[in-house]
Amino acid sequence: MKIVWCITGAGHLLRESFQVMRELKESKDVKITTLISKAGEEVIKMYGLFGELNYISGGGYYEEIILEREHPSSSPITGRLSLGKYDYLISSPTTGNTVAKVVRGIADTLITNAIAQAGKGFVRSLIVPVDYEAGVVITKLPYSIDRKKCNCCLKCVEACPNGAIIVRKRFPEIVLSKCLGCGRCKRVCPNGAIIEGKEIKMRVRKVDAENTKRLMELEDVVVLKHPKEILEYLL
Ligand SMILES: Cc1cc2nc3c(=O)[nH]c(=O)nc-3n(C[C@H](O)[C@H](O)[C@H](O)COP(=O)(O)O)c2cc1C
Incomplete structure (x- = not known):
């Protein structure tokens, strides 16, 4: 089975999503x-997952x-989808931004173009939107610093490769766009001030949930609530 897996x-x-991959x-x-996607590359790094991709997509x-960052805007790679070369396109996780574009027929990024070409090439798309229904979800942040526990020893600053x-006004601060999620800062912190995966509540806005409903109406698109449903669907 040949699959295109899109990460936003x-x-x-x-x-x-990585677990299912x-x-x-x-x-x-x-x-x-x-x-x-460009944002996907940054976020995957922040969560320390980038290295795993070499196992999942070995390079053959x-x-x-x-990577969207390295590819031309017309995304020629998506031609494989319009030619029907894959069995499935999977997009998980899919941001509210990408879903909003897809339901309006916009195809100006690597992922939105891939989904559009899959539709044109009769390739079924399994899409897991992060904003499935209006309400509240609990999600996990990448690395962050608990200022109440930090004693400003700055060992984390030295440890970060x-x-x-x-350092801003004595306190260390993580620049997420540079973070590779390696966890060295957490290991050297004597006070347990570096937190990985702090849980936060996030609102799923009505506009995003409505876009997800529209997504369900697109030809050959199956919308799933959780990545684990992908396995149930395929296997
Ligand atoms: C750490 C981090 C986590 C994010 N998580 C989400 C998320 O769960 N859902 C979402 O819709 N956007 C999230 N974003 C914002 C998207 O990355 C941003 O909207 C981006 O423009 C999406 O581009 P893309 O749809 O092309 O990947 C997150 C951003 C950061 C920095």
């Missing part, structure tokens, strides 16, 4: 080409990692 810039359901990869005869034919922790 959502932290919500990101770990869960790993499980699919381990099942027989599945090749995964991974397509990643139909097992490439395609990517210069992603700066």
